[in-house]
Amino acid sequence: MDLLLDVLDQQLIDKHGRKAGKIDGIALELREGKPPRVAYLEMGTDVLARRISPRLERWLQALRARMGREVAPFHVPWSKVKKVHLTVDADIDASKEPSYHVERWLAQHVIGPIPGSEIDHQRGKR
Amino acid sequence: MKNILKVALGILTSIGGFLDVGAIATTAQAGAVFGPRLLWVLAFSTLCVIFLVEMSGRLAAVSKHTLADALRERFGFRFFILPYASEMIVDLLVLGAEIGGVCLALQFVTGIAFRWFALPVALLVWLFLWLGSFSFVEDATAILGLVTIAFVIGAIRMKPGLHAVAAGFVPSLPPHDRPQYWYIALSIIGAVISPYLIYFYSSGAVEDEWTVKDLRVNRFVATIGMGFGSVVAMGVMVVAAATLLPAGIALDRYEQAPLMLSRSLGLAGFYLFAASLGIACFGACVESALAMAYLTAQTFGWNWGESVAPKHNARFASVYTGAILLAACVTLVVSDPLKLTLFSMALTVVILPLLLVPMIMLMNDGNFLKQHRNGPLSNFMGIVIVVTAILLSILAIPLQILGG
Numbered sequence: 001m002d003l004l005l006d007v008l009d010q011q012l013i014d015k016h017g018r019k020a021g022k023i024d025g026i027a028l029e030l031r032e033g034k035p036p037r038v039a040y041l042e043m044g045t046d047v048l049a050r051r052i053s054p055r056l057e058r059w060l061q062a063l064r065a066r067m068g069r070e071v072a073p074f075h076v077p078w079s080k081v082k083k084v085h086l087t088v089d090a091d092i093d094a095s096k097e098p099s100y101h102v103e104r105w106l107a108q109h110v111i112g113p114i115p116g117s118e119i120d121h122q123r124g125k126r
Numbered sequence: 127m128k129n130i131l132k133v134a135l136g137i138l139t140s141i142g143g144f145l146d147v148g149a150i151a152t153t154a155q156a157g158a159v160f161g162p163r164l165l166w167v168l169a170f171s172t173l174c175v176i177f178l179v180e181m182s183g184r185l186a187a188v189s190k191h192t193l194a195d196a197l198r199e200r201f202g203f204r205f206f207i208l209p210y211a212s213e214m215i216v217d218l219l220v221l222g223a224e225i226g227g228v229c230l231a232l233q234f235v236t237g238i239a240f241r242w243f244a245l246p247v248a249l250l251v252w253l254f255l256w257l258g259s260f261s262f263v264e265d266a267t268a269i270l271g272l273v274t275i276a277f278v279i280g281a282i283r284m285k286p287g288l289h290a291v292a293a294g295f296v297p298s299l300p301p302h303d304r305p306q307y308w309y310i311a312l313s314i315i316g317a318v319i320s321p322y323l324i325y326f327y328s329s330g331a332v333e334d335e336w337t338v339k340d341l342r343v344n345r346f347v348a349t350i351g352m353g354f355g356s357v358v359a360m361g362v363m364v365v366a367a368a369t370l371l372p373a374g375i376a377l378d379r380y381e382q383a384p385l386m387l388s389r390s391l392g393l394a395g396f397y398l399f400a401a402s403l404g405i406a407c408f409g410a411c412v413e414s415a416l417a418m419a420y421l422t423a424q425t426f427g428w429n430w431g432e433s434v435a436p437k438h439n440a441r442f443a444s445v446y447t448g449a450i451l452l453a454a455c456v457t458l459v460v461s462d463p464l465k466l467t468l469f470s471m472a473l474t475v476v477i478l479p480l481l482l483v484p485m486i487m488l489m490n491d492g493n494f495l496k497q498h499r500n501g502p503l504s505n506f507m508g509i510v511i512v513v514t515a516i517l518l519s520i521l522a523i524p525l526q527i528l529g530g
Binding site: 008012019020022048086107110119 | 189191198202203256259261262426429431433434435437438441443447493
């Protein structure tokens, strides 16, 4: 397995088969006298901002601190990763992860209240 | 029979991505100023877009990855943020222009200024996406889109000289206004090869659950779908050449546009023009708004799908909802939808290489495409397309100053 090719930027799938974001970053653990190993996968806007430029990440964090909002980091321990092949499948529940709060907030306050938001067509597929 | 139904995706992609306000405006202008002389540019862009759409469908059928998924996964976020962000900006302007196109069609029929229609049209586009399933969107647009054949009928009714039409397929320079000739040529390519169409088609193929078994269907759908758009666009150019050119109408104001069909088909032609413009632009609204939602969801790895209840895909539904609202504001503030259209097409040409270069590289990646990688013919066309795109993106701004 090639971490940069097979893991970074790949689609993360949770235990219910739901798309849980793309792998935005990989954290390695350095060990003395032993080869480094993967500690966890990380997701979220901070990680993405860091990949564009570390300055952007600091700026984003400062902005967030000013607004008084704190977002828990979304980490997936490597031990939870079940399969790496085209997608990365992990034994987590996406709806319980921090990154899901935007989805939940939109569903509750924006999309949900609009009539017709629960009409599902998946059964009627041809 | 089932395979014939799959053509709906091709026709939808074509009505929405090929036959949009940009393609109608530029091909009509080409016909009005240069007669059928620019047909070869249209034929060349059609060939390019057939190859690109086929590749995008093949990628989705073989790898189950949409183009945006595969590009982010293969090239990483740090690179993909560039094509993603630029595409979102251009798509927003395109969506604004297309809403403007529907509004213009309504203005032609009712005489009420187009601006008044911006919000109702936006609401209608949104309702279509909010309530419809993907196959509904596909089928409704494909069936309604057939009305655009009026342009072909209009063109035939004018009995254009077959010789002149055939000569249009051979590249030749006009005796006058060469900068404008090249500027219109560039605009036609920009109007036909829209990135959102290429992104959209691969998402559609995943929505329709295509597999390796569909590769032949994909080739057929890409050719028939884009071929349909192309024949109608050629009809626009020929009918404009036969009606507007002799009358000396250079189509510099959008109010002149319905003349091309009313001179050929009478009063019915006037209404057919309005209906064709309205439906083609409506299809483009639906397609570009969906394309933005697909592109965003796939870039960040969210759940997506047009058939899923909006509440269970809140971020996806929020993207198209927000995009339609913002684009309607763009339509409200511009003074001339035609200018917005030409501007967004020129921008499309500038950002085109950002999609096409990595896309052709991706189509040769065995991890995604296994034995279905690009063959020599697709790669040859790929190189032709990329070289053309890079040249155009460099020339777009100077040509706009000289010829626009």
